Amino acid sequence: MTIVNSTRSSTAITVAFFALFLALAALFLLPDVAKPRPEKAAWYALHIAGGCVALLIGALQFVAPLRSRFRRYHRRAGYVYVVAALASVGGLFALMPLRYTVFLPSQVVVALLWLLSVGLAIRAIRAGNILVHQHNMARGYLFAAYFVTVRLVDRYLMGLLVPFVQSEDARLAHSDWLAWFLPLVVLELYFGRDGLRRAGKRER
Numbered sequence: 127m128t129i130v131n132s133t134r135s136s137t138a139i140t141v142a143f144f145a146l147f148l149a150l151a152a153l154f155l156l157p158d159v160a161k162p163r164p165e166k167a168a169w170y171a172l173h174i175a176g177g178c179v180a181l182l183i184g185a186l187q188f189v190a191p192l193r194s195r196f197r198r199y200h201r202r203a204g205y206v207y208v209v210a211a212l213a214s215v216g217g218l219f220a221l222m223p224l225r226y227t228v229f230l231p232s233q234v235v236v237a238l239l240w241l242l243s244v245g246l247a248i249r250a251i252r253a254g255n256i257l258v259h260q261h262n263m264a265r266g267y268l269f270a271a272y273f274v275t276v277r278l279v280d281r282y283l284m285g286l287l288v289p290f291v292q293s294e295d296a297r298l299a300h301s302d303w304l305a306w307f308l309p310l311v312v313l314e315l316y317f318g319r320d321g322l323r324r325a326g327k328r329e330r
Contacts, residue, residue, distance in 0.1 A: 137190055144185035147271070151181055154277040166221055173217030177273055179210035184267040211244050211270065228295050232302040240269035261317055268309055276305035 183203050186192055193200050215237045223230065243266035250258035279301050287297045 140188055140190070144188065147274070148181065148185060150278065151178070151274045154274055154281075169217045169220035171217075173214050173221060176210045176212070176214030176217060177270065180207055180214055180270050181267075181274070183207045183210065184263070184270060187263065188267075208244055208248070211240060211266070214270070215241055228299040229302050232299070232306075236269050236272050236306045240266055243269060264313060265310070268313055269306060271309075272306035275309065276302055279305045 183206050187200065187203060187207070218233065218237055222234075243262045247259050247262035247266060250256075250262060280298070284297060284301055287300055291297045291300060
């Protein structure tokens with residue numbers, strides 16, 4: 127009974143977290159989508175559509191009951207996620223150079239890391255390594271989520287950089303890197319802690 131309650135609690139927390147994140151994604155992305163974009167509008171639509179599908183499909187992949195009970199769905203949704211990631215990154219690259227070039231290095235790196243993580247996840251699952259697959263899919267989702275987290279940083283956290291950086295362009299550049307790098311550090315620390323916990327269980 128304790129295990130069942132723990133599983134239900136974990137699932138509820140996961141669903142609540144991603145529901146909140148997707149609500150924030152809609153709040154910050156939809157106004158951008160509604161803006162008229164006469165130049166490269168098709169590429170922008172592809173980037174946004176691919177990103178939205180990836181964020182939605184990816185979030186559902188983290189819900190353990192869906193993943194374990196509906197394995198065929200999980201596999202097919204994974205294929206959709208890969209296509210959506212390729213579409214989103216392809217649309218982003220087609221939009222470059224961006225209007226604000228201070229973002230360019232960060233966005234190129236995070237987009238390539240997104241695709242690299244997805245590629246490593248596919249390779250891992252084909253080799254039967256479920257844990258490595260899960261870790262790389264989590265990294266990939268984090269890189270995809272950057273396109274939302276960076277908007278949160280720009281709107282609410284830019285003031286934290288004022289004591290350290292005087293130039294507004296420099297603050298924008300730094301915030302762009304921090305929007306995905308700091309969450310990545312937290313995720314890797316979690317994986318390290320989880321690895322130690324698993325190793326401890328095996329030793330017992």
